[in-house]
Amino acid sequence: IEHVAWKPRVFIYHNFITDMEAKHMIELAAPQMKRSTVVGAGGQSVEDSYRTLYTAGVRRYQDDVVERIENRVAAWTQISVLHQEDMQILRYGIGQQYKVHADTLRDDEAGVRVATVLIYLNEPEAGGETAFPDSQWVNPKLAETIGANFSACAKNHVAFAPKRGDALLFWSIGPDGTTEDYHASHTGCPVLSGVKWTATKWIHAKPFRPQEMAAGRPHQPYVRDPGVCYDESPRCAEWAARGDCEKNRDYMIVNAVSPGVCRKACGACKVCEQGDIACYNQNRINVGFLIYNASELAPFREMV
Template sequence: MGRKPQLLAATAALFVITLFGFTQLTSAALIGGIGVGEERLIGWRGDTYKPKDTKSREPFVSVISWRPRAFVIHNFLTEHECTHVADLAQVHMRRSTVVAENGSSVLDDYRTSYGTFINRYQTPVIAAIEDRVALLTRTPVVYQEDMQVLRYGLGQYYHRHTDSLENDSPRMATVLLYLSDPELGGETAFPQATTWSDPAMPNVFGPFSDCVKDNVAFKPRRGDALLFWSVQPDGRTEDLMSEHEGCPVIRGVKWTATVWVHTLPFRPEEFDERRRTFTRHDQEEDPGLCTDRHSECPRWAKSGECERNANYMRGDANQVGSCRRTCGVCEDCELGDRACYNRNRDRQGYLVYHPEELISGRAVEAGLDWRE
């Protein structure tokens, strides 16, 4: 079995130590220099098996279940951080995919949310959040995947599933960050788990929608985080009790950010240890704008590349096309024509928003902000 089981077991043990060992750090080290004074992280006096007042704005940990091992870290994010993550992701949200048996990403009604990924350390605020997740899990940031931001609208859901992947470096832990407060529904539920760490917890954390039934669950609360482990304490066995689901949103909108933590470094070639930076991937064009990314697009189109190399030229489920204007995939919009802008987004499979869905109230159409 080699070193991997030992690494997993050591990581699991370190997490228990973490709950009792957090010390005070300044917000500059944790929140990208936002400057809100000193922030007290969760220490042993903030941990609880008994339900506390969930309206408190002080950070504290609730152990909601031991099978699976699931913990709520209350007030893990600031208001500024919640808004920053959502604003960064809004323009690029498109229909979420699932992992097929061959490892590829495919569309499936098993999951109906919209989502996008944010590069590791993409901004100082993102870096601060990822550093904090590393402190929580006692695992370096290089073990984390890129942060995935998800939006669930009315009736949208994610059926029961497990996060651990069958490969050389499975996901051992999931940290779910809640960016908004849906009015009803949208819980993260564990359908195999019926035993809370304290019998009073359902009354404190509820009320829940019918989807939850009598299972362990957490109702989204802006700024909170849910950590659960996909492996058992032995560090080698998948914990089937970690199967979970995203309940349908009944009222309101649910925004989350997910950080998956692996047993081995994730794409370590993207990490520059000396500079403590990650590779910055080219940001996609705003799909609502009708543009070409290259001056050679007209010449390529004349040679038949719009049909022969359609994925690159016109775009597909994984990328915005590089020559959409020349290939006739989109339409030029008049200044401030929001309907035209949204048609371009919809044509490429990107989310068209209603104003009430936005966390910050800022118009999602970034391309229109400077034109109106």
């Protein structure tokens, strides 16, 4: 474990996860990766240039690998898994970024987010650093050693270039447990070459949705395949005829995290011939899902 900054409090845990764990997390999330959104006017989820990436959620304790990683996060931070949000898997392609923001989220019923653990599942060829614009290295020499090859976005800031298996911990709340540390505002720098995959764990001051944890490990959630065109309810045609495709788009066609239940009736997809990959991919594109290229797992092939 390497301590790199006091402002904000930042630590790097080298080799936090194994290569096989990193590969598993990418494969688990890839089919459900959707274009990230922000909260727009009226509380609607909208795409925005502020956050250009793809993301998917993975439930706490979803499988043995997820459980193992979450328990490791708890041991490192000394805060129970009960306080962790579901894991968020993020993918950044060339030019994609997440501009300067804070993670605190003060209006959540589980209290503020006190800390973030960012796990790097792979490493881009250039760019993609996590950078803290208003920050100070614990030792100025680290700027020369860690930051020697930073992109322009990360230069002259406390930052870390993604390395597969490493994890970054930073605290958004001060040691008093209440004061927000404004030095913790950070950015996901644009990827300049290659692709970047990360897993994020946000940790709250209070238990996060404890009723879910009390129920035990959840079963693998049912997920709709956004590339396949079908209706889940026999009433879809009826609902579409009365205008629900427009009035209730989140339910009928797509919401912030998943495709809707009546995409076929709404004309939001096309029934594909068997083996028609172009048609399948277009259905995914129509509702904002990633066209995943298995070649992104190339660095892991030697382990297979």
